Amino acid sequence: MLYSILYVLVILLELLFALGFSIYTFFLIYSNLKGSPYVPTKMKEARMILEQAKLKPNQLFLELGSGDGRLSRLAAKDYKVNSIGIDVNPLLNWYARLWARWLKIPRVTFLTQNIFQTDLRKADVLYLFLMPKLIEKLKLKMEKELKKNSLVISHGFKVLGWEAKCFKTLNHRPFPTYYYRV
Numbered sequence: 001m002l003y004s005i006l007y008v009l010v011i012l013l014e015l016l017f018a019l020g021f022s023i024y025t026f027f028l029i030y031s032n033l034k035g036s037p038y039v040p041t042k043m044k045e046a047r048m049i050l051e052q053a054k055l056k057p058n059q060l061f062l063e064l065g066s067g068d069g070r071l072s073r074l075a076a077k078d079y080k081v082n083s084i085g086i087d088v089n090p091l092l093n094w095y096a097r098l099w100a101r102w103l104k105i106p107r108v109t110f111l112t113q114n115i116f117q118t119d120l121r122k123a124d125v126l127y128l129f130l131m132p133k134l135i136e137k138l139k140l141k142m143e144k145e146l147k148k149n150s151l152v153i154s155h156g157f158k159v160l161g162w163e164a165k166c167f168k169t170l171n172h173r174p175f176p177t178y179y180y181r182v
C-alpha cells in the first residue's frame, strides 16, 4: 500500500515538473519570437552599469525588456529612482514582482507589455538589453518620444546611427555597455 502511494506521488511530481518545464520553455520561446531572448545581465555588471549611470532619486527608470527585473529592482533599491520594468513575458514579470515583494523594494512596478506599446515620454533613463534588430526598430520611437537630455543605456549592442550621442562605453565581457545622451 505504502509503495503504491509513493509510486503515485513520484508520478505526480514528475508530471508537475514536466508541466513547469514546458511552461517555462514555452515562455522562453515566446520572448524570442517577440524579438529578444531572455538573457539576464550579470549582477556584477548590473551594479557597475548603474553606478556609472549617476542616477538621481525620483527619476523615472524605464527598463525595456526587463526579464527577471534585476536592473529595475537594483535601481529602485540603491538609487531611489522610480523603476518600471516592461516585459512581454508574463512569467518573467510574475517572477520579478515576487522578488520585489519578497525583498520589500518600494517604487518598482512590472508591466506585461510589448515595448512598442510603451509610452517613453516621461522616462529619464532607459535601459535596454535587446537584440540589434529590435533596437533598430525602437530607434525611431525613442527619437520621437524621449524628452531632451534623457539617458539611454544599451547593454550588449550599439544603437546604430547614434555614434555622436554616445558619451561613455564600458568595455566589459561578454557584453559592452553604451551610454547615450539623447
Ligand SMILES: C[S@@+](CC[C@H](N)C(=O)[O-])C[C@H]1O[C@@H](n2cnc3c(N)ncnc32)[C@H](O)[C@@H]1O
Residues within 6 Å of the ligand: 031, 032, 034, 035, 036, 037, 038, 039, 040, 041, 063, 064, 065, 066, 067, 068, 069, 070, 071, 086, 087, 088, 089, 092, 113, 114, 115, 116, 128, 129, 130
Ligand atoms: C536579453 S533579456 C534582458 C533582460 C533584462 N533587461 C536584463 O538585462 O537582465 C531581453 C528581454 O526582453 C524581453 N522582450 C523581448 N521582446 C520584447 C518585446 N517586444 N516587448 C517587451 N519585452 C520583450 C524578453 O522577454 C527578455 O526578457
